[in-house]
Amino acid sequence: MKALTISNLQKTYDNGHEALKGISLDVAEGDFFALLGPNGAGKSTTLGIVCSLVRKSAGKVSIFGVDIDQDFALAKQLIGVVPQEFNFSVFEKVEDIVLTAAGYQGLTQAQARPRTEQLLRDLGLWEKRKQQARMLSGGMKRRLMIARALVHNPKLLILDEPTAGVDIELRRSMWSFMQEINRQGTTIILTTHYLEEAENLCRNIAIIDKGEIVKNTSMKALLSEL
Numbered sequence: 001m002k003a004l005t006i007s008n009l010q011k012t013y014d015n016g017h018e019a020l021k022g023i024s025l026d027v028a029e030g031d032f033f034a035l036l037g038p039n040g041a042g043k044s045t046t047l048g049i050v051c052s053l054v055r056k057s058a059g060k061v062s063i064f065g066v067d068i069d070q071d072f073a074l075a076k077q078l079i080g081v082v083p084q085e086f087n088f089s090v091f092e093k094v095e096d097i098v099l100t101a102a103g104y105q106g107l108t109q110a111q112a113r114p115r116t117e118q119l120l121r122d123l124g125l126w127e128k129r130k131q132q133a134r135m136l137s138g139g140m141k142r143r144l145m146i147a148r149a150l151v152h153n154p155k156l157l158i159l160d161e162p163t164a165g166v167d168i169e170l171r172r173s174m175w176s177f178m179q180e181i182n183r184q185g186t187t188i189i190l191t192t193h194y195l196e197e198a199e200n201l202c203r204n205i206a207i208i209d210k211g212e213i214v215k216n217t218s219m220k221a222l223l224s225e226l
């Protein structure tokens with residue numbers, strides 16, 4: 001089963017900029033996959049389309065066999081997204097941010113409470129649960145976004161630069177957390193600037209440059225070429 005299938009995906013922004021020139025890509029169920037490439041290559045655009053945050057110009061995207069054009073709601077249920085920008089209200093309490101997301105994803109109160117507790121504990125945010133999100137450090141805010149993305153137990157977790165600006169110690173602990181989630185069966189796709197991050201975590205990679213896939217291979221094969 002493919003977690004993600006992208007066929008001939010194109011995106012031209014309203015200003016005429018051709019961000020994706022017809023890319024195709026498969027990610028297998030259970031994979032830990034990295035989308036690599038320089039700034040402006042089209043990584044965020046690709047993930048944005050997969051998450052239905054960005055409208056595509058042409059092409060097809062399926063999540064676990066569900067075409068996003070045919071059953072957008074079902075496709076969305078299968079995905080958890082951690083965007084690059086913090087996008088929660090900083091005046092909301094940490095636990096409320098996760099609980100609200102749980103409600104939005106259709107969990108009952110009885111399901112949402114224990115799920116939120118478990119995620120906040122796993123991500124080292126339990127002590128901060130009653131605080132407003134603005135009191136959190138940058139790294140904690142990022143972990144809060146991960147907790148929120150996982151609340152409905154998605155089959156595919158998508159992270160856009162999950163450890164950007166995070167110090168090395170915290171980066172390591174986020175790595176082991178992501179590895180654990182992957183071991184438990186969640187397919188993970190991330191974008192990263194750090195080759196070391198992809199090297200540590202990912203089994204397969206695609207390199208995108210100027211809106212085109214220039215390489216799509218296993219991490220092992222990539223490393224043997226360097």
Ligand code: ADP
Nearest residue numbers: 013015017019038039040041042043044045046
């Ligand atoms: P990456 O995530 O690899 O840095 P992006 O997908 O963010 O790349 O951007 C790909 C290209 O599309 C870049 O040249 C960027 O400037 C352009 N771009 C991104 N968003 C927009 C937008 N809303 N309008 C016009 N151009 C955009």
Ligand code: ADP
Nearest residue numbers: 085086136137138139140141164165166167170
């Ligand atoms: P920690 O101590 O958990 O590593 P920091 O507060 O030192 O977190 O911030 C880590 C990084 O996150 C910093 O490099 C900073 O640039 C970035 N960061 C912090 N707050 C924000 C924010 N509101 N928006 C974007 N980036 C942020």
